[in-house]
Amino acid sequence: MLAIVNRTLLGLIGAALVLGAALVLVSAAGVDWTPYEGSSDVLLSAADRRRFEGRDWWWPVVIGTLAVVLLLALWWLFAQLRRPRLAEVLIDQGESGSTPLALLRGRALEDAVAEQATDLDGVERAHVSLSGKRTAPRARIGLVLGPRARPAAAVDALRSGALKAARTSTGLVSLPAEVRLRAVKHRPERVT
Template structure:
């Protein structure tokens, strides 16, 4: 969901900036100004003296301008860090017992956990994502269960088998998991 929102927002902002930048370039190169353009010719300045000094005597003007610009910068930085932040764990630090340690690829542990969870009885499909830090990973697991499966029993098997195997094989103290389960919905079929 967040990826879709990011793409839509980036697309809209890109289109607006492209339209404004393209029209500024076109008018600067001598093309006729669009009907919505705020100036008449290519020799007009963006803000003339009267527009620039119009609000100078108002005491509220500059604090409002600075507050709006500060909020825009903070929102842009927040959005940038949210987009650039890794949502998947790249590697897990495994304690080998000799004090050196080893690195286990996060995708390898993810794929093994996914395969083992999908192989459980009554699980139609499984999706696992590793999050957290390299020394304290966490898992987010989505299971698609067959209609006849008891969710409590499926969760017990997942905990006792797949999660315990992953925790033991990576020599982790714990492997917290957030598990979301959904049941498969089959369409009604006609029997003739």
């Protein structure tokens, strides 16, 4: 979905820029059918610039609109730099190694590993995201540990439990994982 939105927005912005550049080039060449009257014409005349002089709301609205456009453009840029999630994992290859026998949705594998990780002793919540190639995925796992959890034991149990099960069920030789641990934050309880 994000790719469709990106292509559409880039196409519209590109078309607007090409049209504007062509309009400027044609008007600079002296063709009279454009809205501008040649190379000496300006984009905003003195009358256009002075039209909103007495209105206090005009410039804050212009600056606010430009600020919103800038923030949306920055959000879009940072959305492009985000790591994409893996859509599917190649389960097994045939004897020739060229055709996949099965494809597993990346979200399904993420959910399965997260569910097994939350069943571990001391783990309150788990979040898993896959990245990389579909033949060689990498996992990023975030574990929220309870107050009595032992981090080393939780990571060992994750490695020997959920990650090993994911490797064997998908037929992967390896499944590198980056695990981030956090402690759960409980609200203080009142003792009476």
